[in-house]
Amino acid sequence: MLQFKLVLLGDSSVGKSSIVNRFVKDTFDEFRESTIGAAFLSQSIKIKDPKTNQDVIIKFEIWDTAGQERYKSLAPMYYRNANAALVVYDITIADSLLKAKSWVNELKEKVGNSTDDNDNDNDNNNNNNNLVIHLVGNKLDLVEDDPEMRSVATEDAVKYSTDENLLFKEVSAKTDFNIKEVFQTIGEKLYEIRQKELDNNNNKQNKGEINISLPRPSTNDSTSCCS
């Protein structure tokens, strides 16, 4: 089983949580542990290895973020070390795409640039240049009922996604349209990248490690502590 971290970004009204709920809800998952609450959920899917045609299980750990503008500064805590990002906007609210675009920019700028990390604790120098970003336009159901409500044209979003090299789909969490497909695509993409990485087997370097050690712990230590 392969495990990936997926971070969920987007304005507070776009229905981020609904998308994940729809994806996780009503599906039995033997790999899911009991959860504390809805802001962190996990769900696994099956994909096919394109070469061997064998089933591969991919487990997503889904990290929700607070979409309100005032909590924007918290986001780096969440997207650090993420393998994938789901950036959500509402196709009936033009502004929400602008917000989504700003998230995409921030992700491209910050993630993968591990030297930019201000936190001195527990630095994982994970190189995240391979972050998979999937743009999602939610609330397609509203537009199907009333085409007038659409504020973001599909073509515009498609063009933007192609330019920025993002995956893209319009979905409806309410009617469950395209939800599974979004995660399936991300899973396949992540698997492809992971396979490439394994092929390249890039050499790791231990940056900034300090060189100290105690004498090797030994079973016959003369300086017994009980004396």
Add this chain to the structure above:
Amino acid sequence: MKLYLSLEEGTEVNMGPDNTVLEEFDPLRQKNNTSLTNKKNIHENSLKVSNIIQESSYTNNITHNSNKNIEEETDNETRDINDTYINFKLFIEQLRHQQADPIVRYTKSFLHNFCTQRPLWTVKEQVKLINDFKIFIFNKFKIYEPFKSLDSKGFKNAQEGMEKLIMGKLYYHCFSPLLKRSLKIDIDKEHRQDLIDDIKFTNKCKEYRFIEIQHLENDIEIDKIPYMKLNKFVELGCDELNKINRFKSPRDKILCILNCCKVVYGLLKHIADSDTQGADNFIPLLIYIVLRSNVKHLISNIRYINRFRYSDLNTGEELYYLSSLQGAIKFIELMTSESLNISNLTEFNQLYNENQFKLKEEREKEKKKEKEKQQELQKNQESLSVSLDDLTTSMATMFSDLISSYTSNQSENSNTENENGDSTPSPPVLKQISTKEERMEEERAITKLIKKLETKERQETLKHLTSMFPDLDKEIIKDVCVAKKYNIGKCVDSLLSLFN
């Protein structure tokens, strides 16, 4: 384990400034569970693995105890967490296994070297040494029984157990707020920075302690909560978070955070449907609780977890909530009136200024109290220090006795175990002490000593108060003392109000 019970009952005994902090962080103060943890074995004794092994599973039920008051739905989930909770007792039994002896020796050797080679390692050194040891010993698990034949779940439990064991022992060497008092040396810059940041954060929380949940979130969902209910949950959440200082191991501290988050969800479930229980509503509530909780040394705690939690053991969920708490802390650290949702700025500013005024008053009061305390201390120091030394020595001897009897019996036991082919771990130490009478004798002596100290201290408190309030009847002062459990600060407050 009468001794520890009596020590707990006697917490009003002023154990001197050095010990109050340690006591405060001692889990045994909250749990009367049988165990041999000790308030005194900070240095030499901290090296004795055979001793720490006795620190039995006092935290095994923290998830259980904590959420009792929340609605049933959350309670069920609490139990789920408990299922995945580590079984420390089992790990200790495995360590007692004869074939696990090399593991015990490696651990002893490491703890000994860590504590003696240098008075205090820098943060980076500590992190590297402890992490290296974990990697080393986890590899050794694969060689020695009973660890060798454990399945992956059992192996993980052993890893958790080992982390808890060594961090419990090295806590006084690694947790920044305790360093100065336990090691009695000047601490290095980075550890000191933790303390500085603790104070900064506490002050920041106090600066904004008057804000309401609406200032953090104007979403309609949160507005719907009845004020009383909100307060009750917030209080509960704060309690859970505050427990973080009671535990030594990184994992136990994380559990306190998870329990706090569970309380937040308990609240969210009452006001939101499943689609609005995500981070949008969770984060503001968490920030509100952190702001209200007044957890001491929260920054130090988080850094301690980040430094000494073995990264392979962290699950995604633990990391998520740890990150959320760090996010909440960061938000508070950077908070200004501009980061809040304020409908009426004039009103807000008025509240802010009122709070500033109150804070100033409180600080002055505190200073005054501190001064009184200092004087009190100076007065009592001579007489107290002598008797406290007595107590320490006698307890220390008792511990070394325990250990020696334990170790000698241990080897004998191993032999008989072999002959009988019986692999059950040897029974707990206490049965192996030379004679029951001797132990009782010691316990009685110590209890007596504590009583004596307590009486002495109370008399002095009374004397001090009567001299402070010469016009008041001595009997009245005594009554107040009893009512206020001889807490000087509280006594003075009550007496002052009486006097007026």
